[in-house]
Each structure stands twice: as C-alpha cells, then as structure tokens.
Amino acid sequence: MKHYLFIAFLCASLLGFSQNPTRTFESVDFKNNVLEIKVNDGTYKITPYSKSIVETTFIPSGESFNANSHAVVLKPESLPSELIKTDTSFELKTEGISVQIQKQPFQISYIYKGKPIISEELGYVKNDSLETIQFNLTNDEILYGGGARALGMNRRGYRLELYNRAHYGYETHSELMNYSMPIVMSSNKYMVHFDNAPIGFLDLDSKKDNTLTYETISGRKTYQVVVGDSWTELIDNYTDLTGKQPMPPRWALGNFSSRFGYHSQKEVKQTVQKFRDEQIPLDAIIIDIFWFGKDIQGHMGNLEFLKDSFPNPTQMIKDLKSDNVNTILVTEPFVLTTSKRWQEAVDNDVLAKDSIGNPFTFDFYFGNTGLIDIYNPKGKTWFWNIYKGLADMGVTGIWGDLGEPEVHPSKLLHATGTANEVHNIYGHDWAGLIAEGYKTDFSNQRPFILMRAGSSGSQRYGMIPWSGDVNRTWGGLQSQPEIALQMGMQGLGYMHSDLGGFAGNVQDPELYTRWLQYGVFQPIYRPHAQEDVPAEPIFWDDKTKALAKKSIELRYKLLPYNYNLSFQNHKEGTPLMRPLFFEDDSDPLAIVASTYFWGADFLIAPILIPNSTDKEIYFPKNNNWFDFYTLKKFEGGQTVSVKVVEGHIPTFVRGGALIPMAKPMQSTKEYYGNTFELHYYYDASVKESKGQLYNDDGLTAEAFEKGNYELLKFESEVGKKKIELEFDAEIGNRFQSQIKKVDLIIHNVKSKPKSVKIKRKKINFTYNEALTTVSIPFDWSTSEELEININLN
Numbered sequence: 001m002k003h004y005l006f007i008a009f010l011c012a013s014l015l016g017f018s019q020n021p022t023r024t025f026e027s028v029d030f031k032n033n034v035l036e037i038k039v040n041d042g043t044y045k046i047t048p049y050s051k052s053i054v055e056t057t058f059i060p061s062g063e064s065f066n067a068n069s070h071a072v073v074l075k076p077e078s079l080p081s082e083l084i085k086t087d088t089s090f091e092l093k094t095e096g097i098s099v100q101i102q103k104q105p106f107q108i109s110y111i112y113k114g115k116p117i118i119s120e121e122l123g124y125v126k127n128d129s130l131e132t133i134q135f136n137l138t139n140d141e142i143l144y145g146g147g148a149r150a151l152g153m154n155r156r157g158y159r160l161e162l163y164n165r166a167h168y169g170y171e172t173h174s175e176l177m178n179y180s181m182p183i184v185m186s187s188n189k190y191m192v193h194f195d196n197a198p199i200g201f202l203d204l205d206s207k208k209d210n211t212l213t214y215e216t217i218s219g220r221k222t223y224q225v226v227v228g229d230s231w232t233e234l235i236d237n238y239t240d241l242t243g244k245q246p247m248p249p250r251w252a253l254g255n256f257s258s259r260f261g262y263h264s265q266k267e268v269k270q271t272v273q274k275f276r277d278e279q280i281p282l283d284a285i286i287i288d289i290f291w292f293g294k295d296i297q298g299h300m301g302n303l304e305f306l307k308d309s310f311p312n313p314t315q316m317i318k319d320l321k322s323d324n325v326n327t328i329l330v331t332e333p334f335v336l337t338t339s340k341r342w343q344e345a346v347d348n349d350v351l352a353k354d355s356i357g358n359p360f361t362f363d364f365y366f367g368n369t370g371l372i373d374i375y376n377p378k379g380k381t382w383f384w385n386i387y388k389g390l391a392d393m394g395v396t397g398i399w400g401d402l403g404e405p406e407v408h409p410s411k412l413l414h415a416t417g418t419a420n421e422v423h424n425i426y427g428h429d430w431a432g433l434i435a436e437g438y439k440t441d442f443s444n445q446r447p448f449i450l451m452r453a454g455s456s457g458s459q460r461y462g463m464i465p466w467s468g469d470v471n472r473t474w475g476g477l478q479s480q481p482e483i484a485l486q487m488g489m490q491g492l493g494y495m496h497s498d499l500g501g502f503a504g505n506v507q508d509p510e511l512y513t514r515w516l517q518y519g520v521f522q523p524i525y526r527p528h529a530q531e532d533v534p535a536e537p538i539f540w541d542d543k544t545k546a547l548a549k550k551s552i553e554l555r556y557k558l559l560p561y562n563y564n565l566s567f568q569n570h571k572e573g574t575p576l577m578r579p580l581f582f583e584d585d586s587d588p589l590a591i592v593a594s595t596y597f598w599g600a601d602f603l604i605a606p607i608l609i610p611n612s613t614d615k616e617i618y619f620p621k622n623n624n625w626f627d628f629y630t631l632k633k634f635e636g637g638q639t640v641s642v643k644v645v646e647g648h649i650p651t652f653v654r655g656g657a658l659i660p661m662a663k664p665m666q667s668t669k670e671y672y673g674n675t676f677e678l679h680y681y682y683d684a685s686v687k688e689s690k691g692q693l694y695n696d697d698g699l700t701a702e703a704f705e706k707g708n709y710e711l712l713k714f715e716s717e718v719g720k721k722k723i724e725l726e727f728d729a730e731i732g733n734r735f736q737s738q739i740k741k742v743d744l745i746i747h748n749v750k751s752k753p754k755s756v757k758i759k760r761k762k763i764n765f766t767y768n769e770a771l772t773t774v775s776i777p778f779d780w781s782t783s784e785e786l787e788i789n790i791n792l793n
Helices: 002-015 231-242 265-278 313-322 342-347 377-393 419-441 474-478 480-489 509-519 542-557 559-572 587-591
Strands: 025-031 034-039 042-050 053-060 081-085 089-094 097-102 107-112 115-126 131-136 143-145 159-162 183-186 190-194 200-204 211-216 222-227 256-258 284-287 326-331 334-336 362-364 367-371 397-400 449-451 463-465 577-579 596-598 602-604 614-619 624-627 633-635 638-643 651-654 658-661 675-681 688-695 710-719 722-731 740-747 755-758 766-768 773-780 786-791
Touching: 042 089, 042 231, 053 097, 053 115, 053 231, 115 190, 115 222, 143 480, 190 211, 190 231, 222 231, 231 480, 231 559, 256 265, 265 284, 265 313, 284 397, 313 326, 313 377, 326 377, 334 342, 342 367, 377 419, 397 419, 419 449, 474 480, 474 509, 480 577, 509 542, 542 559, 559 658, 559 688, 633 638, 651 675, 658 688, 658 710, 755 773, 773 786
Parallel strands: 256 284, 284 326, 326 397, 397 449, 449 463, 675 740
Antiparallel strands: 025 034, 034 042, 042 053, 053 222, 081 089, 089 097, 097 107, 107 115, 115 131, 131 211, 143 183, 159 200, 183 190, 190 222, 200 211, 334 367, 362 367, 577 596, 596 602, 602 651, 614 638, 624 633, 624 651, 658 675, 688 710, 710 722, 722 786, 740 773, 755 786, 766 773
C-alpha cells in the first residue's frame, strides 16, 4: 500500500490534479486482461498490448465500440497483470506500464516502472464542432511528432492541423505538409498515438497551460500510450504496434535520375546513356506525367504510355533493365473528364460520388476531374489492374503523387464515408492497395512505393515518403534534416528530400553540391527538380558534375553499411537517420537537427549555409570520433569549430567502428556481398566493438523471413599491443553462401604491426605510414569462424 500511495503522490506532484469534474465513476469490470470502467457519460475500455503499450478507448453513451484501426496491426499479448483496488482508486498493474484510475474526481494516469508518464486532464470532451481528448503535461517536456513539419525539433506551443496538404515552395517554416500524423512523442521517452483517421488538430500546449489536446471531427476515441527505456526501444515498440517496414529492393539505395519530366522514350534513353558515358552510377529512372500525355494539363488519368512519345515502352523498359536501370512511373488518383479512361472509370463505377450517386467532379490545376475511390472494391480492383499491367511490362517502381489527395472536396463521398473521414489515410490506403496487390500477384518481388502522403503505420506497406515540393533555396535545404529525423522517429524511416530542391528556377552550384553531399547520408538518393534547372548531375558544369560524382560514388561505397541499416529498420524500426539525443542526453541536444547520426557509427554535419568556411560541431560524449577523410581524432563531449572544405561535408566515424564498404560499381546490380572492404577504426580506448553486414539477393520479398539471407558478424577486442578480430556468420537455411573476399583496412595504427596471423599462421599485409592504415586481404569461408590477430609495436 505504501508503494501505491507513493505513486499517487508522484502523479499529484508531477502532473497536477487537473481532472474532469463532471465525470463520475460508476463501476469496473476486469476480465480477459481488459479493464472496462463505466462512468456517467460512457465507458472506458483499457487494454494492455504488452508491458510497453496500453490502449485506451472512450465509448460515449449511445455509441458502440469501433474496433477498426487504420494503423494498428499488433494483437494484445496475454501478459501477467492484476487489478489493485482501494476505496478511492484502483490500478491495472503490469510488469511495465500500469494504469491508475482515481474515482473522484475521475482521472486516468499512466505509470512506467514507478514513474508517472502522462495523465488525462479532462479526458474526452465533446464541444460544438469537435471531439477532444485532453492530457496533462509537465512544464519541461519537449514534444516531437505530428508528422512532417518544418518548425524546429521542439514542436511544443503549436496547434497543428491534421489535414494532409501540399505546401509548394516551403523553406524553413511550414506548419502543414503532406504527412500530418496523430502522434506525440515526449522527451520523457513516451509516445501517444491517437488511433483515428478523420481530420482534426493536435494542440501541443499552444495556450501554454501544460495541456496536450487531440481534436477531431468524428471517429474513434482511441489512443495508445507507448513507452521505452531508450529512444530506439520506444520506436521499436511503436513499430511493433503499427507494423515494421519491409526491406526495400537493394537498388532503391542507389542513385535515381529524375525530373519533371522526361518527354519521350528517346530522352529517357539518352539521359541514361549520358550517365553511363560519364561513369556516374545509376540504378533507376523516374518518368513523370509525360509518359501518358504531351502536356501538363488535360491528360491525367490516361495511365497508359503515349505512343507518339513512347513508341515501344516494353522494349524501352527491357533495354533499361539490361543496363541495370529500373523504371519507375508516376501515377495519380485523379481521372480527368478529358482523359482516355474517363468513360471507362464511369462505366466501371470506380469514382467517388456526389450526394445523388453520380461521379463527383471538380476543377483543379490539371483539369476537371474525378477521384478514384480506393475504398470501393471496384475502384481498388480497377486501379490495381492498371498497376499489374505496368508490372507485367517490367515497371519495378510506382510513384504515387498528389495523394493527400491534393484536392479533396468535403462534400465528396467515398464508399466508406466522407472525404474528411478518410482524407488523412487516403495515401496510406493507396500504398496498401499496391503492397497488397504485389503480395497477391508478385509475391516474391519487393515493391518500390514512393508516396507524397501517408499516415501512422504507412511504413508497413513499404512506403518511401518524401518531403514534398521544397523550395530550391538554402532555406529549403535547412529544413530537411529536421523533417527526416522527425519522420524516422514516427516510424517512417525513409523520409527524404528532392535533392537539389524542387520548386523554383535557382541554379546555384554550391547549393546543389551541398544538397547532394547531404543526400549521401539521407535514406534515398534522388535528385529531382522542375524543368527550369537540371536535376541530374550530368547536365551541370564540369566542376559541379565532378563534385556530384564524388558524392554518388561515396553513396555506392557505403552500400553494404546502408543495406544493413535497412535490415535494422526492418527488424527493429530503427531509423536510418537518428538525432544526437538518441544516445547523448545533454539538454541542448534535444532540439538539434543540424548534426545527426547516420546509423550508429557515422556523425554527419551537413553544410546548410552558403560560403561556409567552418562549422561548430558537437561530438557526442563517451566516444572518440575520427574525421572520415583525414582521420583526425575528436574527443566526445565537446564542441569544436571544424574547417569546411568544398569536396565533402563534415563526416566522422565512431572510434572502434567496423564499417563494411563496397568496391566501385556503376549499379547496385554489380554488388553481391561476396567481395567487400571492412574498415576498422582502431581506438585503444574502445576495448570491444561489434559490427554486422546483412546480405540477401536484394530483390526477394521477405528474404530474411524465408531464410534466404546471410548475416556476417564482426567483433573486435583490444588488448595491450594487440588487436583481435573475430568473424562469424549466421546463414539462413535457404541461402547459398559463397567464399568472401575481404579487404580488411585498419585505420589509426601509428606504426607497422609486428605481425598479422590467421589460424596462428603469419600472413602478408601492407602498412601505409602516411595514412596510418594496415591492409589485410583474405578469403573467408562463412561456414567457419575466423580470427585475425594483429600484434602491434
């Protein structure tokens, strides 16, 4: 009882006693691990999903429970729990998260391992236009989430609209963009996910009264509280709840050729050939709207190749594939009344309706149009059959554009409800349509699904989000790390930008160079722009092209490391880009986005200001950091002014890191994982370290789950005057592993080692005194463990 009273005291002192004075407790029922609480105006249904996740639903009197969630896929675990009762309150207790209910005044509070997390303030309240759920906040919490916005890392103080909408030409500030997600994350390492689709608002203490409020027009009054002992564990738990991201095809980590847009088959082939002539690596080309129409306006919805411009698309796609280039086509959910498919869409009853059952038509930039109703089984089937036909032609990627939807009149009706009820999940369900179609008709193929809008849980469909039509300015670049970091924390780890910027006709070589250098360390490498300026490096001046080539070649060199990041994201939800506060809890870092981690072992400081000659960089504590290019060592826990050079952005590697890298290539198709470099950044203060390299064929869906993979594991142990490196492999039961040809490169070795031994036999090695590197080539049969011993001077 003393323990219980102590928790009650903590809740009172940390969260205050703001409660709903009009809600009164009536009864409680606890069965099958579900707690139902009847109050005077409805029923609470509280369900622990795991020791780290609990779901709460309020069902107002006269309404029934709606179990349908667009986001949640996890089923509640059967976990030990008990209901502790007193005269004034009771507690649903688990080994992790617990829920405390005070009877009068009525209040629900959440506790994790004895520490108060969050509590309802007024809880559910319905006013004239909105239904709300209100919570108490502590006065020192930093708040993240709400989807993609350009606001700074701390989003507390804003009332954010939840309505997916494109913001053309945004720069450093944008309060509403394409991904408005009903998620709040706290610096106290908990998350609240409001599990509801209709539009509304997310008020992150805009009145500065320590209140968090979710507001919606209708729908489920359901939310999940998610906790974790670390940031990565928190995100792992959330992506368990809403689904893990499938592995993308390996080629998706390569370089894309893209612009708005390529007008003909001839132009597509000439562009690809120029990449090959310049020996700039390339893996995919994206064809924008001109594949189905000569002009921007009047043709949307044709969704078939225009034969005048693309006389033999099947052969074109085949030829591109033979050159290791994948074809991606843009599609939109709009069918114009002037398009070739308008009557077909009407006859097949695939369009959203007006109030009397006719196709709802409206005007927008591209013409007079209807909208495909993906919630109508007829619309879903019709749309997928178009995608199936394209895939049969050899198209390997789908770009879903304008999927907010860009224009979505409130009076438009879908098969399942109004436009405003499904607006925020239209892009999410559109991606789901494609992902499910691939599972049915191309079950062994990983889809590539590039989408401009989505919602919570969209990652489970393999969605690749991008940050919309950012302005082609330094201000546009400056907001990109924040957007990508925030979205990675919210489960969408592949958020990226149009490299170089999209909107506007600024042709600034320095801006373009710095954006592409940043792109090496963002999830997808995809330059894209309007036609006024070239997006592709092959069409820039020689100097800019050479700098871009250098960046792209580094991107390909890091392919093994990056592919392993994709594997980690698939298994644990860990984003590829990670804020510094993930591992350094120094207070100022909680709002820093200008420096970040790429995976666990790279520290990246993009150049976001023109004419920069130096940059203040904080090096996270408890580690040494090596300059990737010069090997200069920086101690962690300090801020240093670092000189900036033209050829690359400041990049640092964690001391003790084991980084797999690839040999030069022109396409990821040339990489099979059997020949690679392993770079070990020797640091005498790091006594043990680990690394790994995940490998599969890069194409097969669910390769890991099917046992069609290998996971190579590396460990270092440092002693006095010696380094020991151990190699081990986990081989899936359906994978045919081959001998590995490894070039082991040990950095920061100040003098030539006495000897290098494998299986107690001395082997040849090369020492470079100028670079302070030891190079050790060897073959490794992964069926056996391998140990390398380096005796130092």
